[in-house]
Amino acid sequence: MRRADFDADYAAIRSVRFDVFVDEQHVPASIEMDDRDPFCIHVLAFDDAAAVGTGRIDLEASGKIGRLAVLSSMRGQGVGIALMEFLHAIAKDNALDSVWCNAQGVAVPFYDRLGYRVTGDPFDEADIEHVRMERKL
Numbered sequence: 848m849r850r851a852d853f854d855a856d857y858a859a860i861r862s863v864r865f866d867v868f869v870d871e872q873h874v875p876a877s878i879e880m881d882d883r884d885p886f887c888i889h890v891l892a893f894d895d896a897a898a899v900g901t902g903r904i905d906l907e908a909s910g911k912i913g914r915l916a917v918l919s920s921m922r923g924q925g926v927g928i929a930l931m932e933f934l935h936a937i938a939k940d941n942a943l944d945s946v947w948c949n950a951q952g953v954a955v956p957f958y959d960r961l962g963y964r965v966t967g968d969p970f971d972e973a974d975i976e977h978v979r980m981e982r983k984l
């Protein structure tokens with residue numbers, strides 16, 4: 848696992864996100880890579896040389912964590928938790944005292960296990976139900 852360089856690692860980040868969000872969850876390809884990407888800190892997880900997971904944190908949006916994705920074949924092995932812990936460490940290094948995300952409804956138990964608590968009402972984004980969750984660092 849390592850911090851990514853958005854330009855140099857663009858293909859790897861895009862590949863994981865397209866597999867998970869576009870192909871699996873049917874998020875429109877046109878909105879998958881967005882205008883916050885160049886401003887976020889990105890992380891990548893690998894299995895040998897292959898990228899299998901990614902996520903990002905937007906420090907300018909009060910530590911918003913997003914685009915967390917692990918290839919379906921690699922789930923349930925702790926990759927998602929490891930990515931989140933790495934993102935929390937980056938937030939702490941940047942003097943944040945909390946982080947937040949818009950969690951997909953199905954992923955609420957995952958974030959709950961990581962210490963996140965729901966702080967808003969559910970809403971739809973890309974036709975998927977989300978809810979705002981926050982965690983103190």
Ligand SMILES: CC(C)(COP(=O)(O)OP(=O)(O)OC[C@H]1O[C@@H](n2cnc3c(N)ncnc32)[C@H](O)[C@@H]1OP(=O)(O)O)[C@@H](O)C(=O)NCCC(=O)NCCS
Pocket residue numbers: 867914915916917918921922923924925926927928929949950951953954955956957960
């Ligand atoms: C959510 C996601 C990143 C988790 O990655 P992962 O590598 O499978 O997670 P981990 O193996 O670290 O799982 C950690 C724990 O969360 C649980 N968990 C993971 N995804 C879950 C889900 N969707 N619902 C309930 N529990 C979940 C696991 O069972 C595990 O608990 P356990 O150790 O007690 O068994 C992955 O499922 C994924 O990419 N999903 C599709 C994209 C997505 O929904 N992203 C989140 C957008 S908000």
